[in-house]
Every structure is written in C-alpha cells, then in structure tokens.
Amino acid sequence: MKIISFKAMLLAACLSLPCGAAIGRTLPLPAGLVSLGSEQGAHLLLDSEARQAYWPLSLQFVTQKTQTYCGVATIVMVLNALEVPAPTAPGIEPFTAFDQDNFFNERTDAILLRPVLAKIGMTLDQIGGLLGAYSVKADVRHAGDGGLDEFRTLAVRYLGTPGRYVIVNYLRRTIGQESGGHISPLAAYDADTDRFLILDVSRYKYPPVWVKAADLYAAMNTPDSDNENRTRGYVLVTAGD
Amino acid sequence: MKIISFKAMLLAACLSLPCGAAIGRTLPLPAGLVSLGSEQGAHLLLDSEARQAYWPLSLQFVTQKTQTYCGVATIVMVLNALEVPAPTAPGIEPFTAFDQDNFFNERTDAILLRPVLAKIGMTLDQIGGLLGAYSVKADVRHAGDGGLDEFRTLAVRYLGTPGRYVIVNYLRRTIGQESGGHISPLAAYDADTDRFLILDVSRYKYPPVWVKAADLYAAMNTPDSDNENRTRGYVLVTAGD
Ligand SMILES: [Ca+2]
Ligand SMILES: [Ca+2]
Ligand SMILES: [Ca+2]
Ligand SMILES: [Ca+2]
Numbered sequence A, B: 001m002k003i004i005s006f007k008a009m010l011l012a013a014c015l016s017l018p019c020g021a022a023i024g025r026t027l028p029l030p031a032g033l034v035s036l037g038s039e040q041g042a043h044l045l046l047d048s049e050a051r052q053a054y055w056p057l058s059l060q061f062v063t064q065k066t067q068t069y070c071g072v073a074t075i076v077m078v079l080n081a082l083e084v085p086a087p088t089a090p091g092i093e094p095f096t097a098f099d100q101d102n103f104f105n106e107r108t109d110a111i112l113l114r115p116v117l118a119k120i121g122m123t124l125d126q127i128g129g130l131l132g133a134y135s136v137k138a139d140v141r142h143a144g145d146g147g148l149d150e151f152r153t154l155a156v157r158y159l160g161t162p163g164r165y166v167i168v169n170y171l172r173r174t175i176g177q178e179s180g181g182h183i184s185p186l187a188a189y190d191a192d193t194d195r196f197l198i199l200d201v202s203r204y205k206y207p208p209v210w211v212k213a214a215d216l217y218a219a220m221n222t223p224d225s226d227n228e229n230r231t232r233g234y235v236l237v238t239a240g241d
Helices: A002-016 A039-046 A054-059 A070-081 A106-111 A114-120 A124-132 A148-159 A213-220 B002-016 B039-046 B054-059 B070-081 B114-120 B124-132 B148-159 B213-220
Strands: A137-142 A164-171 A181-190 A195-198 A209-212 A233-238 B137-142 B164-171 B181-190 B195-198 B209-212 B233-238
Touching: A039 A181, A039 A195, A039 A209, A054 A070, A054 A181, A070 A124, A070 A164, A070 A181, A106 A124, A124 A137, A124 A164, A124 A233, A148 A164, A148 A181, A148 A213, A148 A233, A164 A213, A195 A213, A209 A213, B039 B181, B039 B195, B039 B209, B054 B070, B054 B181, B070 B124, B070 B164, B070 B181, B124 B137, B124 B164, B124 B233, B148 B164, B148 B181, B148 B213, B148 B233, B164 B213, B195 B213, B209 B213
Parallel strands: none
Antiparallel strands: A137 A233, A164 A181, A164 A233, A181 A195, A195 A209, B137 B233, B164 B181, B164 B233, B181 B195, B195 B209
C-alpha cells in the first residue's frame, strides 16, 4: 500500500511539474546513494579497491521474482556464482543452473516453508540456513552483535577474495529508499568514498547503488519483527568442502 | 540430441581424465574465445575502447528461458536497457519491466507466433520486426550484404554511444561453440585485440565471451535455412521517437 501511494503521489506531482525524465522506470534515488548506472557509479567500480565478487555476480544477476523473493534471488545468484552443483530446469535440459523455482527442495522446506516465504520473505538467520541446505558455508552476523568497523573489515576482505561473497539484510528506509526489509548481495567496495556496491535484486524498482558503509551498517542495525526483533545484518559466504 | 551426446562424450572422457574443474557447469570454451569471467576477460573490459552498452545491459542481464528463447531474452534486455515503457508482471505490481513472458502481445504475435518461436526461435529479420512492434528503431543488416569493415565500424560506433545497442545473430559452430544459430547482444569492443564482447544469454551453457571481430563476422555471414537462406547478421538499435 505504501508503495502504491508513493507512486501515486509522484504521478500526481508530475501532472504539474516537468519531471518525466527524472522518474524513469525505477524510483528516484535519495541524494546519499549513487547509481551504478550513472557515470559516477561506473567510475567508482572501475576505480574500486575490492571487487572480486562483482565479476561472477554480475554474470548471474537476476530480478527477484516477486516482492518477497529478494532473499531467494540473492541466494540463487550466489549459488550460481559459486558454481554449486545445480538442478536443471524445464527448457534448458541437459544444462543446469539455479533459478527461483528449482532452488526449492525438501531441505529448503525444512528451513522455510514456501507459503511463509511467499507471504513475508526470509530472515537473516534463514539465509544462513538455506545456504547450509546446499552445503555452502555461511557465517551469519547480526549487526547489533558487532560494529561498523568489524563489518567493514570483514566485508572488504571477502569482496577482495575470489570465491567469497557478502549478503546484506537491511531496512531500506534507513538509506532513504522505499521502504521495508530487503536482501541483496554486495559486489564491491570503494575505499576513497567508503562505499559498498549493492547489486539490488529488485531491478524493476531500484538500480544497483553505492552506499556509505556507515549508512548501510545503520540500515542493518535495525530490529526485524519477523526475527524476534533481532537486528538485521550480513552473511559471509564461502564454498563448502 | 547433439548437445546431449556432446555432454555424454565429455563425461565419458572425464571418467579417465582429471578434468573435473575445467568443465565446471558451462561447456569448455575453444582456444579462440576469452571468457569475461576470466582475469584476461575482465581486464579486456576495464581496458576496452567502446563499452557504453555494457553498463545498462549488464544491469539487465537475463538467462534465456528455453533453448529457443535467445532472441526473446536479448530483446528484453535491450528494451529494459532503453527504458522503453514496459508492462507490469505478476508479483512486481505496481512496478514495470519486460520479461520473457510479458514481452508478447498482439503486435508481436503479428510478427512471430509463439508456437513457432517456441519450436525454432526467431530470425534476424524478425528481431527487427519485434523491436519495431515496440516502436524501437532497428536497422537490420545481413552480413552478406556488407563486409567485416562495415560491421566493425558501425558496431564500434554504436557501442561507443549511450543509448545504442547491437544485437548479433551468428552460427555458434563457426566460432567453435556448440552449435546452431544464436542471438545475443554485444556489450563492448576492445581495439587492441580487435575483439567484441558478446553477453551470451544462454548463461547455463556459456559465459560471455570476447570474440575476434573477423570470427564473429564469419559466424554471422552464414546462411540461415529458417530465413530463406539469407545470411545471419546484426541489428543496430536506437530508441524510437
Ligand atoms: Ca577508489
Ligand atoms: Ca521480513
Ligand atoms: Ca584495450
Ligand atoms: Ca533458427
């Protein structure tokens, strides 16, 4: 409801203002975020200090299938980037790849039932559980249990190492976006501006953005009512044995 | 059938050879192609001389839905990159974006019926027609009507200009891949090696590759029996009025 009324507000504003081009297809970004699709955003990537995750993830970039599937889309990208053995899918036999349908099986159902996921999405802890269901190593970190410095240090180390990934779970409105809890993978870090690149899987809604480390940390350091009010946070991911 | 027997052959070979890691999830590349996922491939992009198309297309990268949907996936990427007004889709309302389902409407049906597409895919001329159905300007060029130099000049100009795209239709086996006609967008050009970057939409099968301009031209300059034996080729795309 919030989203619809926000869009309606924007459209109403545009009837009297020349703001067509600024709206485009995705929502406008707040001043604190830099779109990867902008000249500045592309330059930050070309000049970024840690971007090992960018290459494999950008090749596996997908759009979340529904508005509660951000976690599924994110995990699918990471599993494909890690080249975890995947099932096939109708139409691509005999080839294999994870998608947002064949991701689910009895092991994932044991962690999170699909009707619950479809209704409210997944929590930080469930991201860890679902990765574990595919024998991928997941180190789940609630933001409230550490600090900004610890997050920055660990995330930069992971983004600078091949075969390692960082998934973030954050409250959008804290970084000025519409509006609730969200999940996406990180792709890069720029030291000069202290910004992380989020490959936002809601590609119909927002482009990938460069966000200040402190702002992202603040957005992760928020209580999640779907997770017993534990704080959101991040998951450090590496291939299993 | 060809694909299955090829994979079986590979698997059989691997029973006696230590080639597990080299096979991975996608098919092995011939020596003449450089994967964007390799260190060399990433370096070519960072040092490429024309890459305007890369940024918007990489943000819209999708996997073809079935083995005959390479053309649909390619056009969807280009329409989204151009920010052509799009329909919504179940699960993402009120937002909008093209996908490989909502792309079809009465105007596309007038150019290519879905059952035919599902069976044999689309031809070069139909790419142009389908883009036209969305009021996008498409200049269809059969490879046999021009030469390598003309292709290189035009494609490099388009890849170096924001809001312009190049779609290629080529015979895979000519560049050493398995095996038939294929369609994908170009994303960049590297002058030092005279190579184009193909963002291959069959992500379950091959990574994006850097291919020599002459090899790509040769693969486009092949007769398509689904198109009255006219040669394959490329489509130069710009936004409509
Ligand atoms: Ca930098
Ligand atoms: Ca939630
Ligand atoms: Ca170069
Ligand atoms: Ca064909």
